[in-house]
Amino acid sequence: MNRPNILWISTHDINPHLGAYAGVYPGAEYAVTPNLNRLAEEGMRFDNAFAAAPICAPSRSAIMTGCFPTSIGTMHMRTKAVPPPEVRLFTEYFREAGYYVTNNSFTDFQVPTPTSAFDDCSDTAHWRNRPDDSTPFFATFHGMATHESQIYLPEEEFSKRTAHVQDQDRHDPSLAPLPPYYPDTPVFRCSWARYNDLITEMDHWVGTILDQLEEDGLAGNTIVVFWSDHGLGMPRGKRWLNDSGLHEPLIIRWPDRIKAGSINTNLAHLMDLAPTMLQLCGIQIPTHVHAKPLLAADGTQIDQPNAYVYAARDRMGELEDMSRSVRDSRYRYIRHFHPDRGPMPHCDYPDHLDTWRELRILSSGEAGQRAKGLRRSLLTPLQRTLVAPAKPEEELFDLLEDPHETTNLAGQPRFDDTLARFRVAVANWQDTYGDLGLIPEDDLLEQWRPSGVxxxxxxxxxxxxxxxxxxxxxxxxxxxxxxxxxxxxxxxxxxxxxxxxxxxxxxxxxxxxxxxxxxxxxxxxxxxxxxxxxxxxxxxxxxxxxxxxxxxxxxxxxxxxxx
Known part of the structure; x- marks a missing residue:
């Protein structure tokens, strides 16, 4: 059997802000991404792919296990969980099937990565190091170019990090398509332009890896997958359960199997990649896996593998919270278990980022306006929801009519039936797979490691x-x-x-x-x-x-x- 190779290319902290998603995802037309555009033209673009969590490690744990983080204990950012004994990093199944499995080199899977996970997990890991040319490979490359930390670098350092972005491809802050929940200030315009410059830099890096695959004559028998882990590194993106925190680019190319230029509009979890890859390579999918294959063994679409997609927000650093979300093809529902806690409470790391700080400054300025007996004018009501002292218990958004999620429909009588349906969907999800977020984290740790051992x-x-x-x-x-x-x-x-x-x-x-x-x-x-x-x-x-x-x-x- 001529088994296909697999090449995964992943990045951090972006939504589908790629040229390939222009007209599909708001703001994608601003992007300069020729290599990823070409990859989409040669493969399948997924328009409705979502992370299981709006932050890195829980999301990656779902992708690597095919299981919901809330079910296996990997929902807190960061932790070192003890998943049920049947749960494995799915790369082990490829090693047992004779694949040469590499990771270059980021992990962050919410568990100590076992020796059994990869043949090579290092900065030099590459398919070119496999034992011989006949050995099939599963090679993963994780890029850091778009991580939120890179947006806010000093000017000189940012220029070095985006050295491959040509002058004509630099994004003009004055043209930045800011969503309405961001204040129109120089800080947000500059940050949005820089975010897109980093995407262009990342696109160059993707091109170098794809070129190596072509040079080695391997492109024809290699499944290439591009994905990001969660939303962009700005408020209302990363760390939020809105679409802007969870909606992801996903592109899969498999020459002569996946029709070039095809579009998949089915609901997809990123964690569905685990059983999808196993199925495409003829490896049995374990019964304990929660995720669903997105493609049949021959590369054709599976019709509606998911009726809903689910996600969770739990502790993130010292930011303690718990929210659950479910989305169908039109609506997103969010249930906040601690509505008394604001959506953007103090969290040391992001509070040092320019966009977080800008919102706090503007909110403080509005407090100063009130002190003078003036009406607030520095933020809109929508923007104030980001820095509000509390949040609604429930949120419901119509993504078709309101892609930026500006109007909460929960509480409007004509949406009572829709709201009831999503309440049941969340409850059924928790009942079916379990929700360890309902257990105090210290108690959970004690169950895993009595007395800390x-x-x-x-x-x-x-x-x-x-x-x-x-x-x-x-x-x-x-x-x-x-x-x-x-x-x-x-x-x-x-x-x-x-x-x-x-x-x-x-x-x-x-x-x-x-x-x-x-x-x-x-x-x-x-x-x-x-x-x-x-x-x-x-x-x-x-x-x-x-x-x-x-x-x-x-x-x-x-x-x-x-x-």
């Missing part, structure tokens, strides 16, 4: 049988990996997150790096029979096991391996 995966035991070598860990949900690379100084002991306190790599759950190459213990990658190997077990949310050394008396390499 991290559970450790039991070291695997191995034995020779008539059918081959068996290696198992007694920890439910554990999977065994092996290496023929000897440890540098005795058997390696697993460290705890406390050992690396303050490490950025630990904050985003980067996998352990010991300079050795670890493979899945499975039929696709059996160990050599003529040398000593080392094995260990991995379980999502647990510390990895201690290593076990196995002497060089393995059976023939075509024996079956079980774990």
């Amino acid at each position: 991290w559970p450790q995966t039991a070291a695997p035991s191995a034995e020779l049988t008539d059918s081959g070598v068996q290696a198992r860990s007694t920890t439910e949900g554990a999977h065994v990996v092996w290496t023929a690379d000897p440890p540098t100084s005795g058997l390696q002991r697993p460290g705890t997150p406390a050992d690396r306190m303050g490490s950025p790599a630990d904050a985003i759950g980067a996998p352990p790096q010991d300079g050795r190459t670890w493979k899945m213990l499975c039929e696709a990658t059996p160990p050599p029979e003529d040398c000593e190997i080392w094995i260990k077990a991995c379980r999502l949310g647990y510390l990895e096991s201690e290593e076990t050394a196995i002497p060089s008396h393995w059976p023939a390499p075509d024996a079956l391996f079980h774990h």
